[in-house]
Amino acid sequence: MPQRTVLVVLFDGVQSLDVTGPLEVFAGAERHTPGTYRIRTASLDGAPVRTSSGLTLVPDGPLAGARDPHTLLVPGGEGTRTSDPELTAWLRAHGPRARRLVSVCTGAILLAGAGLLDGRRVTTHWSYCAKLARDHPSVTVEPDPVYVRDGHVATSAGVTAGIDLALALVEEDLDRDAALTVARHLVVFLRRPGNQAQFxxxxxxxxxxxxxxxxxxxxxxxxxxxxxxxxxxxxxxxxxxxxxxxxxxxxxxxxxxxxxxxxxxxxxxxxxxxxxxxxxxxxxxxxxxxxxxxxxxxxxxxxxxxxxxxxxxxxxx
The missing domain is CATH 1.10.10.60 (Homeodomain-like)
Structure with missing residues (x-):
């Protein structure tokens, strides 16, 4: 089974749970089946970032030095409200090279700003669905589901929905047993279906x-x-x-x-x-x-x- 690289994009004002929730899922899957995932984090310049809650995250390195990943994961948070042009440019250039594009919460706003969601069905945190639809009319925004899969693009609602989506991806990459083991370890439901309402x-x-x-x-x-x-x-x-x-x-x-x-x-x-x-x-x-x-x-x-x-x-x- 080939190893899949998961690259998580970090930036100031990121929501810490949008990062750590999916990372814990993929790390748990790696412990269950060694050699499955290689998890990396990166910020634009490789410098530590301050999350919206004040927690500091230290990335593995700069985005410029990151190899094209199998799964590119973009979390959300307050930092998505004012997109960094340099980050948008990086996503526009490197996003299409990823085998799988994933966003958590308002990370969809960054992907949409880079033109990576045009013509796609997506979701985001319920309180930002109207804004995403208004700012990007070429994107079909579904405000109800926990997560939405459209081809190689997967977008999720707020915070814990990122865990649900990551578990679904692990089940797809490995099998249900691996996802169940991770879910039990994290003490969460194995699979909250993507079609389930956010509320x-x-x-x-x-x-x-x-x-x-x-x-x-x-x-x-x-x-x-x-x-x-x-x-x-x-x-x-x-x-x-x-x-x-x-x-x-x-x-x-x-x-x-x-x-x-x-x-x-x-x-x-x-x-x-x-x-x-x-x-x-x-x-x-x-x-x-x-x-x-x-x-x-x-x-x-x-x-x-x-x-x-x-x-x-x-x-x-």
């Missing part, structure tokens, strides 16, 4: 202020197959249905029904991606009751029925 239901909605409503939110997440009608949830919160519905909407920013719908959809997606359970079993476990009810929910929210969703997004075993 889960719990993150997309606000956390309720009052304990009874927070308890209801937790209950919904842990018991998607239970009776989650407004009446049942109101009884759990010890409120009248009308008072409960109004308070839930006011404190979370969404209605109980929409919250339940999103939790059930996420639960069903995880089961389809990570288990071999049949569609009927998944529909019952996720609170849909029947495969037809789940099919309607998938088509409405995702534009694809459950069986097709599983075919597209469940990894090969």
């Amino acid at each position: 889960s239901a719990q993150l997309a909605a606000q956390t309720a202020r009052r304990d009874p409503l927070r308890e209801v939110q937790r209950w919904i997440t842990e018991h998607p197959a239970d009776d989650l009608s407004v009446e049942a949830l109101a009884a759990r919160a010890r409120l009248s249905p009308r008072h409960f519905a109004r308070a839930f909407r006011d404190e979370t920013g969404t209605t109980p029904g929409r919250y339940v719908d999103r939790v059930r959809l996420e639960h069903a997606r995880r089961l389809l991606e990570d288990t071999a359970d049949g569609v009927e079993e998944v529909s019952r476990a996720s609170g849909y009751g029947t495969p037809e009810a789940m099919r309607r929910a998938f088509v409405k929210a995702l534009g694809t029925p459950p069986a097709e969703y599983r075919r597209r997004f469940r990894p090969a075993h």
Whole structure:
């Protein structure tokens, strides 16, 4: 198996976790299968850089002395807001030579500025998707996914999404066992699929202020197959249905029904991606009751029925 060089670009104002998260994944894969990866870091002049959190990172050397890598990884951070023309020029000249272009968070802004994302589907941190799309109309920005693969270009959302993407790349380069070993060592999920939304239901909605409503939110997440009608949830919160519905909407920013719908959809997606359970079993476990009810929910929210969703997004075993 050929050794793959992973070159990580460093610059002042870089987000430290955008660098160290993927690096820990590739380093773990190298420990699992020695000779797989050669990991290098480089800044423009080879000098140490100060991250957005104040941490100082010492690169292995200057970009000028770096050999063309298999994987060129560009992290994000505050330093991407004002691109260094010299760094942009280096990326424009050397990016096309890499076998695989990877960005984490707002690193996509640097790649786009160098013209390396033209005609590509990409993502970035949710708060910068609109800016990226506005500044680079030739780039198709998808604001929802954790990461997006388009040919040899792979872009991810913020911070921890870089770990998800790196694990997916390790699974592609080696195998699922290697990625699983690394994930266990880092105590993270093996694979948060790229199509998964940057926000889960719990993150997309606000956390309720009052304990009874927070308890209801937790209950919904842990018991998607239970009776989650407004009446049942109101009884759990010890409120009248009308008072409960109004308070839930006011404190979370969404209605109980929409919250339940999103939790059930996420639960069903995880089961389809990570288990071999049949569609009927998944529909019952996720609170849909029947495969037809789940099919309607998938088509409405995702534009694809459950069986097709599983075919597209469940990894090969």
